Amino acid sequence: MLAEFTNTTGDPVFDETLRQGLAAQLQQSPFLAFISDDRIRRTLLLMNQPADARLTPDVARAMCVRAGGAAVMQGSIAALGSQYVLGLRATNCATGDILADEQAQAARKEDVLSTLSEMATRFRTRVGESLATVEKYSTPLEATTPSLEALQAYSVGLKAGLAGSSVRALPLFQRAVEIDPDFALVHAHVGFSYSKMGESALARPSLLKAYQLRNRASDVERFYIETLYDRDFTGNLEGERRTLETWADSYPRDPSAHTLLAGLALSSTSQHELAIAETGKAIALDPDVTPAYVNQAFHQLMLNRLDDALLTVRLAAERKLESADLLLTEYFVAFLTGNENELRRPATAARKSPATEDMISHIEALALARSGQLQDARRMAAVAVQISQKSGRRERAGLFEAATAVWEAFYGNAAAARQSAATALELGGGGREVDYAAAFALALGGDLPQSRALAQGLAREFPEDTSVQFMYLPTLLALFALNTPTRDAAAAIHTLQTASRYDLALGRVGFIGRFGGLYPIYVRGLAHLAARHPAEAAVEFQRILDHRSMVLVDPVDAMARLQLARALALSGDTVRTKGVYSDLLTLWTNADADIPVLKAARAEYARLP
Template identity: 50%
Template sequence: MITNPGQRAKELYEFGPFRVDPERETLLREGEPVALTPKTFQILLVLIRHNEEVVTKDELMRAVWPDTFVEEANLSRNIFMLRKALGETAQDHRYIVTVPGRGYRLAENVQVIPEQEVKIVAATHSIVHVDVKESRSWPWRWLAVGVVILLVVGLGMLWRFLAHRRTVLGSRDTVVLADFANSTGDPVFDETLREGLAIELEQSPFLSVVSDQRIRHMLALMGHAADARITPEIARGVCERTGSAAILGGSIAPLGSQYVLELRAKSCRTGEVLDQEQVQVAKKEDVLNALGQISRRFRERLGESLTTIQEHNTPLAEATTPSLEALEAFSMGWKLHTTSGTGLPFLQRAVETDPNFALAYSTLGRAYADVEEGDLSVVSSTRAWQLRDHASDREKFVIDANYAILATGNLEAARQTLEAWSQMYPRDAAPHVMLSGYPNKAAGRFEEAIAEGRKTIELDPDFAIAYFNIAVNNVYLNRLDEAGNVLRRAAGRGLEIDEFLMLDYDIAFLRGDRAGMEQVAARARQRSGGETWISNKEALALAYSGHLQRARLMSRRAVDYARQQAMPERAGAWEAAASMREAVFGNSAEALTRALAAFALSKDREVEYCAAYAMALSGETSQAQGMADDLARHFPENTVVRFSYLPVIRAQLALNHGDAAKAIEELQVAAPFEVGAARDFCGALHPVYVRGEAYLAAGKGAEAATEFQKILDHRGVVGSEPIGALAHLQMGRALALAGETDKAKQAYEDFLAEWAGADASIPVLKRAHAEYMKLVSK
């Protein structure tokens, strides 16, 4: 049996040129430290401690992740990182051997260093000194001192020489990338060279390149169009405003049938050239390789160590695509995606031009997700993951994270990938902003999400979605004032995105500020595409207070706009939300109609879940069961499906059969995720609501009251979902069942006050009136 790799007495191991210190979690190669993530280091320890034995994949995963479910791909990713750290290549697996169908073994003979030597090694790592008390004779003593002094002086002079022979950036310095001057007459170079340079430099854990999103924001503040070319003059303006240290740019020019490619670095402060290099390229197809080569030399001159350059040195054509045309389409698609959200056609062209372009597929998957095209997002993100070997180390993290979030839905795998990414690339804001989003929101880790959002802003103060994530997680914690303050800070930096308006509307709704809601709605309708989502927001708010007829009209408007804009997935989402609220209000026929309409528009997992839940609530057991089976079959790893959607549907089906005990049992698995945030149209705290109904059916009023109180306590998470209002009614029923008559009356009155002026024909309202009158007559 393999035990936890960290639970051992002090020991050191050696194999080949490597020394391993478990206590300090360090790996040294000939005395030089080798960077490893904690999980990768633990895998190495397991293999070392079972030297030349085959360790199965299951044994490795149980040892390194003892209390967590992880997919096998996570282990494979860490094995890849370990092999890279040990200096292995794809053709030469000298140290770690794969045993097909079983697992891995360490092929090198491992030596355990005796405890006495461990102490000596630890001492020598602490201090180097000359002991003058026990020297055999004083001449030798002073000779030893002299040697040490000469060594110190020599090392100092060498350090000064090396420090002055290259331009060194500080640990907090950032660089701005300018567009390349292109005098070849071939437009294929207009976008590709800067994009290629960005991808090459982003391989570096040392360098920090100012993000395109931040540059576009600075362009707007400088009075330029968001898609303006970044000339050297504009780049210097961006450089000064972002407090960056250097501008990197270059040029490409014809030389007969060949090309001259130049790369230069300039000081932002003085404009002087810090470094430059020129290379002659024989033919067009070799330009990307030449760009990669001189970029790597620049990385060393700007201060990056040779060790990290060697570790993160995927050739540009392998990290992206050998096709200039595919890279040109990708570059334009990425620019349009970050400026106007219209980059889809170019990203599609990129993967059509090069079907092995992994990064383009991953970006395409993200772009599909942003317009609610869930099925297409899954396909593209999965294809990117299948091609992940055609990417740099940094882009592999991007691909793995998108695959986990958008395709499999395995949020624990996503979180582990993002944490490993942030450790390997500590100056990269991207993993932190993703950790401030769905992986932590869905699990109810709102404070952690806020902390990650703050880390994002420390690295990139103009990353708009990070402000939204901080604000919305504060809303989930019922801290509305703090959320508003965050949005104001973002506005103070000139940042504005649709998500800010959406959250402004939600905050006004939670405060009961009708005038504020109307003001936000008016602003939203002035934005491109705003009519669709604001109409759905208004429909949810109207339904929450029982104005169902008006909610239906507004919901149909949202669906119609989405369909006109060729967004069937979004239209399906709005229909699914409508079907669920009709079901909880007791309008079974209308709920079924809307559920079928939603499912005809989209097979997105959230749409299928809401439609299935609406059908289960409406008594359509067979269809609901079929949809639940379909969800289980198509999303076997998805965290929210496994721990929220399926338990809710199965519990409701058990209640339909009169089996309250089974319903409660089905919902046990949902407990760790039950207060997590869901999509903004369906799913928040549903496990809690159905568990409360199951306790009511079982005659356990006190237990039911506990569940409905959770909904009332998490008002910010529930938002405008109708169960937020119905929780008052359900609390009244639970307290009445528990014999708490006075408290039950108050809960009924709270619900009826919330629904003052509601449509009188709603079945759930009729029942509430009858139950309240019966209660007060006692």
């Protein structure tokens, strides 16, 4: 447990900064485990203290005992003329016995960080770490940043981020890299902050800069930088996975790698069982890692283990862990079980949270579109777009607008789809998910020139991206083959072979936007219908319906029902055809009467013998 430094110099630049610097040094050790800042916040609340209470030695020791820690490390800095005296002391949490005690002097203010680094290195050897591992995992703090002011801005930004506000943290991180442009870790945090806000295009320059400067970071920081680089810059999820596995092996006491591995790396590639195992490892290392519970509940939802997902949500609540994403899991479980009363509670709570008010509006717009209530869906989607725009998240707003374009295209409203796609690209063009969703809508609606241009841009900008290369591009190329004047269903089917290993993967768009998952399966079904392979087409559409916990509120669910009915009709299975049409029209009981696809479905149903 790391307490705050006692600063008697009168210089506020040392406040919080030295604790963060010491943490960065000690966390390089594969053998030391620390009570995370997130867990500290939760424990402070349980102790009836403010979540941002100062970690004085007494508070830190009480927290250490409560959390089952072994030792408290406290530091001090005092002025001695023009010099500075630094002290470090480790005490047994339970007994208060001094385990290690050391002082050192820094000749100048500029030497404080290097002196602190040397003290931390000596401490690691005194608690039993071998000199070989200390030398292997020991990047001096001044190599990371020589600037106290940059470290101070970074430290305050971290606290804002831990409090749940990437928006407040971002300018502090940006201030840190203005002071020290070579501060690699903070460039990564700038990129990560933008990514969390849904602004992938804005994140990319900072992530690239962090990667270019990664040799100025410690090993654990370098793992973090390389993870974000592959996840959010190149999009190479296999590369991200390899980095995270190496991180986990190198730092077996750190839950971070397991938690991150269960995120985009595994969820976007449909490896849900493995992801659940990784969240279990993270929780075993630190039972207060909120994202681990979020990821675990999400993967249980994807596998249709609804009771398990709710249990995970409940376990998080028992530990006073809060996350807007856990509310969304509760919403989806209620949706899948048809529990209208339970659906309202998480929706209302999510709408009150700045972190999810736009997302829940977007999700409810998708649900309305799925049931054919397009007028209401448009109004709700506009709310989501407006909230995101108001908070400055233009790419996120563009993604929500692109989702509207997709369901307008599904329902045969080609002009409305083109308009929404244009708005989406104006808001968030350059974001890979916005470009893909807009391209999908345009291709489905027959606007091939613009869709092709977007596809070419994706191929050019993201040559390593797992979602782009194995999901987005094969799906778009198949749509191009199906919608040209000389329709080539065989070419579409062949193109989609590239996507087959990721058929049940959400892709990045599904993970971030909660729509767009399983679209390669849908388009493959369309290709088989076009080739007059009704049995094969029916198999594809049925796969979508068999995975409702992955599709969730996406209107592709309704489209799969319609296309399954058409495939069954083509095969001559009248009994099953009638059943599927009947179920679809029941879903569309309250649908707007003027929807082209609804009119066609009713006419097709009426013509059945």
